[in-house]
Amino acid sequence: MRVTMFVLAFLGLHLAVGATAILMAKYFTPTLWRSHWGRRVIWGAPLLTLVATILLFLGRWQGLIWIETPMGLLAAALWVSLIAATLVLPISGILRLADWLLKRKSKRNLRDSSDSGANASEEISEELVSPERRYLLMAGATLPALAMTSGVAGVLGSYSSVKVFELPLRFPNLSPDLEGFRILHLCDLHLGLFYTLNNLEELTLELEKEKIDLIVVVGDFADRLDQLPDALRLIAALNPRYGAFATLGNHEYYRGIKQVYRTFNAGPIPLLVNSGEKIQVGASSIYVGGADDPVSMRWGAKYDSFYDETVERSMRDSESESFKLLLTHRPWAFEVAAKSGVDLSLAGHTHGGQVGFMGKSVFDVFNKNSYLWGEFEIGQNKLYTSSGIGHWFPFRLGCPTEAPIITLRKA
Numbered sequence: 001m002r003v004t005m006f007v008l009a010f011l012g013l014h015l016a017v018g019a020t021a022i023l024m025a026k027y028f029t030p031t032l033w034r035s036h037w038g039r040r041v042i043w044g045a046p047l048l049t050l051v052a053t054i055l056l057f058l059g060r061w062q063g064l065i066w067i068e069t070p071m072g073l074l075a076a077a078l079w080v081s082l083i084a085a086t087l088v089l090p091i092s093g094i095l096r097l098a099d100w101l102l103k104r105k106s107k108r109n110l111r112d113s114s115d116s117g118a119n120a121s122e123e124i125s126e127e128l129v130s131p132e133r134r135y136l137l138m139a140g141a142t143l144p145a146l147a148m149t150s151g152v153a154g155v156l157g158s159y160s161s162v163k164v165f166e167l168p169l170r171f172p173n174l175s176p177d178l179e180g181f182r183i184l185h186l187c188d189l190h191l192g193l194f195y196t197l198n199n200l201e202e203l204t205l206e207l208e209k210e211k212i213d214l215i216v217v218v219g220d221f222a223d224r225l226d227q228l229p230d231a232l233r234l235i236a237a238l239n240p241r242y243g244a245f246a247t248l249g250n251h252e253y254y255r256g257i258k259q260v261y262r263t264f265n266a267g268p269i270p271l272l273v274n275s276g277e278k279i280q281v282g283a284s285s286i287y288v289g290g291a292d293d294p295v296s297m298r299w300g301a302k303y304d305s306f307y308d309e310t311v312e313r314s315m316r317d318s319e320s321e322s323f324k325l326l327l328t329h330r331p332w333a334f335e336v337a338a339k340s341g342v343d344l345s346l347a348g349h350t351h352g353g354q355v356g357f358m359g360k361s362v363f364d365v366f367n368k369n370s371y372l373w374g375e376f377e378i379g380q381n382k383l384y385t386s387s388g389i390g391h392w393f394p395f396r397l398g399c400p401t402e403a404p405i406i407t408l409r410k411a
């Protein structure tokens with residue numbers, strides 16, 4: 001029943017997007033529609049999207065990775081291009097309307113100035129295109145092509161290598177023992193279709209040359225749980241001086257929370273959920289707490305009460321003199337954490353909205369408290385939201401995947 005509903009919903013969505021794109025392309029970009037190849041692309045793109053998506057699902061259903069992986073990439077590129085083109089085609093429609101108004105105006109002007117009266121307008125050639133009209137026609141035809149190109153660029157961008165970089169964060173009351181302490185912040189690997197164990201192995205080879213004191217894995221580790229044991233071993237083999245800790249993301253619940261617990265219990269990396277651990281660093285210490293994920297909350301509900309409880313339980317055993325570090329898959333625990341005296345919260349989940357500009361998520365513009373990507377602070381309390389290492393949908397435009405190494409510094 002669920003499969004039938006899913007197939008019907010998918011076909012409905014495809015029909016709606018495909019038909020809208022074809023109709024808008026026909027009426028808003030007539031130049032493209034009249035050309036032989038233009039019309040082939042307009043009809044072919046939705047059709048190819050349907051074929052690639054069906055093959056992707058068949059590959060996944062039959063467990064054929066050699067079909068699933070290329071079809072996943074192709075279907076993602078086509079879907080993004082199709083949706084991007086559909087979104088900009090109304091602009092082409094507006095430009096077409098402006099062109100029609102300009103054409104009408106020039107016809108009227110010519111008719112008024114013509115000696116031969118009303119019949120002159122019939123003789124005005126369609127080829128009589130003013131520079132303004134030429135620009136409008138060109139822009140109208142180019143916009144959908146540009147949108148489709150940026151869609152493909154975004155999909156290809158998701159295959160660029162993970163950016164490893166050092167990020168110093170400053171705290172006024174940092175103990176001298178913690179000066180220069182380096183925390184590798186990993187999250188949202190989404191191991192499976194678009195980020196594989198081979199990719200993780202390549203990343204760990206690159207990270208081997210780094211001095212790492214602590215590794216944290218902040219949720220959405222694997223979409224293929226059979227890959228989780230090997231992934232845990234690969235990360236633990238980096239041998240950080242003070243060990244590694246993980247916490248849950250929503251995808252751990254989606255994929256099978258019982259199996260996730262079993263794997264972590266048998267593996268080398270402790271899972272912190274509503275609990276914490278103290279690490280002794282010289283005469284000082286760091287308390288690492290792991291928040292739970294509010295996956296069971298209904299859509300649109302306020303997270304505050306959930307975070308009040310999970311942050312309190314995660315940090316309950318921390319001592320006042322410890323540096324307090326909270327692992328929270330979603331960044332929206334930050335305000336509660338800051339109020340509770342957590343020095344540093346590390347989060348992911350948002351993938352930075354997967355579209356960024358100048359190191360910030362473009363979606364942060366709409367809501368300054370969305371904490372989608374980067375460094376944030378409330379008073380002396382800090383948050384870093386990583387754009388993540390992987391994704392469940394391969395599209396990255398100006399928002400590369402990343403594995404920051406957070407270095408604690410005294411302000």
Ligand SMILES: [Fe+2]
Binds near residue numbers: 249251329349350
């Ligand atoms: Fe997530």
